C-alpha cells in the first residue's frame with residue numbers, strides 16, 4: 001500500500017521547482033516541474049521520461065532563465 005505523498009512535494013505556481021520521485025518495484029519514477037521563470041509546467045512518468053523532463057527543465061527552465069538567456 002503506497003503512502004500518500006504530502007502536498008508539499010508537488011510544485012505549484014506559488015511554489016515552483018522540480019520534483020522527482022524515484023520509482024520502486026511497484027511504481028515508476030515520476031517527475032513534475034513548474035517553472036518559476038515562465039510558468040511552464042510538465043509531468044512525466046517512467047525513468048526515461050523523467051530524465052527527459054529533468055533535462056528539459058535544466059536546459060530551458062528554472063536556473064536556465066537566470067543565465068542571461070543563454071539557452
Ligand SMILES: [Zn+2]
Nearest residue numbers: 035037038061
Ligand atoms: Zn521556464
